[in-house]
Amino acid sequence: MIRVSTVVRFVLAPGSGVSRPKSRRSTLRPQVALLFFLLVLSALLLLVLSCKDGLRPEDLGVVPDIGYVLLGTNAQGYDEYLWLADSAVMIEIPAGWFTRGSNDDRDEQPVREIYLDEFLLDKYEVTNRRYKKYCDATGTAYPPDPSFPGMPNYFTSYPDYPVVMVSWNDAKAYCDWADKRFPTEAEWERAARGTDEREFPWGNSQPDGTRCNIWENDDGYDYTSPVGNYPAGVSPCGGLDMAGNVWEWVNDWYAADYYGQSPAHNPPGPSSGSRRVVRGGSWGSNAWDARCARRCGYVPSFRGWSFGFRCSARP
Ligand SMILES: [Ca+2]
Numbered sequence: 001m002i003r004v005s006t007v008v009r010f011v012l013a014p015g016s017g018v019s020r021p022k023s024r025r026s027t028l029r030p031q032v033a034l035l036f037f038l039l040v041l042s043a044l045l046l047l048v049l050s051c052k053d054g055l056r057p058e059d060l061g062v063v064p065d066i067g068y069v070l071l072g073t074n075a076q077g078y079d080e081y082l083w084l085a086d087s088a089v090m091i092e093i094p095a096g097w098f099t100r101g102s103n104d105d106r107d108e109q110p111v112r113e114i115y116l117d118e119f120l121l122d123k124y125e126v127t128n129r130r131y132k133k134y135c136d137a138t139g140t141a142y143p144p145d146p147s148f149p150g151m152p153n154y155f156t157s158y159p160d161y162p163v164v165m166v167s168w169n170d171a172k173a174y175c176d177w178a179d180k181r182f183p184t185e186a187e188w189e190r191a192a193r194g195t196d197e198r199e200f201p202w203g204n205s206q207p208d209g210t211r212c213n214i215w216e217n218d219d220g221y222d223y224t225s226p227v228g229n230y231p232a233g234v235s236p237c238g239g240l241d242m243a244g245n246v247w248e249w250v251n252d253w254y255a256a257d258y259y260g261q262s263p264a265h266n267p268p269g270p271s272s273g274s275r276r277v278v279r280g281g282s283w284g285s286n287a288w289d290a291r292c293a294r295r296c297g298y299v300p301s302f303r304g305w306s307f308g309f310r311c312s313a314r315p
């Protein structure tokens with residue numbers, strides 16, 4: 001689906017500059033072809049290897065307007081990409097059906113089969129580092145400090161922690177800047193629980209300190225934790241912190257009765273409302289709120305110390 005060859009063409013075009021005297025065209029043609037082939041091969045290898053080592057293609061002089069490049073296949077068998085605009089790792093979730101909802105709460109019913117087109121989702125919650133890059137590039141104000149005890153200057157001193165104190169509106173502006181979007185509520189749930197109706201990203205066992213950062217869990221953190229800190233809590237597609245750490249804004253308006261009336265294919269959420277959905281629970285949540293099917297809604301202007309987000313995109 002993804003065309004890395006697009007990247008290769010872009011890399012090669014400015015510097016190719018090979019001239020071929022007409023009188024020697026026939027003898028030079030094989031050498032020129034070989035040179036092009038070698039250039040293509042080396043540029044491709046350099047780009048892919050550098051991404052894996054944490055360098056960004058921008059560091060190599062590649063203009064980051066070409067979208068994303070393949071990093072490889074993760075341990076769960078899903079392809080992962082580097083989204084160039086904000087240097088985020090994204091997971092490709094193929095089109096297909098999954099079971100949405102649960103019988104645990106009224107607004108999670110009825111349990112239904114839902115079909116989604118292919119989409120990309122950030123592997124991690126958006127970090128302070130990534131959000132600061134956006135603020136600095138656009139002149140956007142930094143988020144207010146959450147006043148976590150013992151963690152002064154949270155936004156600038158904890159770059160690998162999830163950004164908090166961002167409203168739905170703030171997060172939407174980030175998505176737009178990065179040429180991304182919010183996941184829909186259904187996409188988020190599909191990525192968090194896979195296709196087997198599991199209760200939590202890792203399965204049906206209750207949360208423990210190795211799986212996620214929630215409240216009164218022996219997980220080592222009283223407030224937020226660095227993103228990706230709990231690999232044992234990975235979701236079936238490779239997503240991390242999809243239970244706990246920070247609640248994640250998604251695109252949909254919240255409606256308690258939406259599941260009874262939504263379409264089965266790519267449900268977009270209600271057409272209007274007063275609250276936007278958040279998913280996954282946070283460092284301040286109990287196990288109930290960390291369930292994959294759990295739904296909550298908050299006004300889109302609300303900035304909370306347990307609220308963050310991750311982005312989606314469709315190829
Ligand atoms: Ca905790």
Ligand SMILES: [Ca+2]
Nearest residue numbers: 241244246280
């Ligand atoms: Ca989360």
